[in-house]
Amino acid sequence: MAGRPHEDGELLLREIGAAWAKTQQHWHDDMASSFGRSHWTPLIDESRSYLRVLGEFMELLAAAERETEY
Amino acid sequence: MTDVADIHADIEALKELASALTRYRHAQREVADRGDYQIAATRASLEEKASQWRSLLARRQADLAACQHAAAMDTEAGGHPGCHAEAAAVREAEDRIESIRRWQQQVEDGASAFVGPSSRFRNLLDVDLPRTEHHLLAIIDGLEAARGVRAARS
Numbered sequence: 437m438a439g440r441p442h443e444d445g446e447l448l449l450r451e452i453g454a455a456w457a458k459t460q461q462h463w464h465d466d467m468a469s470s471f472g473r474s475h476w477t478p479l480i481d482e483s484r485s486y487l488r489v490l491g492e493f494m495e496l497l498a499a500a501e502r503e504t505e506y
Numbered sequence: 507m508t509d510v511a512d513i514h515a516d517i518e519a520l521k522e523l524a525s526a527l528t529r530y531r532h533a534q535r536e537v538a539d540r541g542d543y544q545i546a547a548t549r550a551s552l553e554e555k556a557s558q559w560r561s562l563l564a565r566r567q568a569d570l571a572a573c574q575h576a577a578a579m580d581t582e583a584g585g586h587p588g589c590h591a592e593a594a595a596v597r598e599a600e601d602r603i604e605s606i607r608r609w610q611q612q613v614e615d616g617a618s619a620f621v622g623p624s625s626r627f628r629n630l631l632d633v634d635l636p637r638t639e640h641h642l643l644a645i646i647d648g649l650e651a652a653r654g655v656r657a658a659r660s
Contacts, residue, residue, distance in 0.1 A: 441544065445537040448530055455526035462519035467645060475638045479630065483534065486627035489620060490541050496616045497548040500609040504555050506602055 442491035449483050517649050524642045531635045538628060545617055552613065556606045563599035570596050 439447075456476060460468065573589035 441537045441540040444540075445534060448533050448537065452526055452530045455523055459519040459523040462515040471641070471645070475641060479635065479638065482626060482630045486538075486623050486630075489623040490537075493616050493620050494541070494544060496612060497544055500548055500613050501551060504552060504602075504606050504609055506555075506559075 440494055442487050442494055445483070445487045445490065449480070449487065453480070514653065514655060517646055517653075517655070520642055520646050520649070524639055524646070527635060527639050527642070531631050531639075535628075535631050538624065538631070542624070545613075545620070548613060549610075549617075552606055552610050556603060556610070559599055559602045559606065563596065563603060566592065566595045566599050 570589055570592040573592045577589055
């Protein structure tokens with residue numbers, strides 16, 4: 437990984453989402469539904485929330501650097 | 507005819523998911539570390555710029571004072587071109603310092619707002635996600651035990 441942190445994080449989020457989709461092709465019993473509700477959804481929601489805030493903050497930091505280059 | 511691998515495809519898929527989650531945990535921790543590093547780097551950079559401009563301001567103020575002193579002496583002797591350039595240079599340095607100070611405050615405000623989400627995400631990576639991985643492994647163990655299979659864990 438060599439891009440901006442939040443962009444790399446979003447790429448990882450897409451990758452883990454693809455891994456979950458692949459798993460769901462083979463695992464779709466009640467346990468899978470329970471796992472999705474109790475573990476998967478909170479994981480994705482919290483990750484997405486963090487990466488959004490991180491992205492906004494990284495934009496602010498970039499602007500601070502840019503606007504103070506005299 | 508159904509292949510044995512097809513029967514246990516869910517187990518293999520769960521193993522792959524568990525591995526993917528472990529990789530995700532490590533990689534996202536690196537992302538969080540890089541984010542924190544970027545905050546520290548920007549703070550240091552802004553402070554360095556502020557320091558440079560404060561030094562420049564001190565020099566420019568000294569230049570202005572010298573100019574004004576010379577002007578006072580020359581006025582008695584008949585005239586002085588003025589210290590407009592020196593005064594403008596001082597004002598520029600003051601403006602730059604004030605601008606940097608405002609950006610520093612914005613960065614600190616942003617950092618304060620970032621603390622909560624960052625802490626929750628690190629807790630997710632360090633506490634919740636390992637639990638999820640253990641839960642998945644327990645599910646895998648349960649499925650393997652129920653079916654009487656014991657494949658090598660990937």
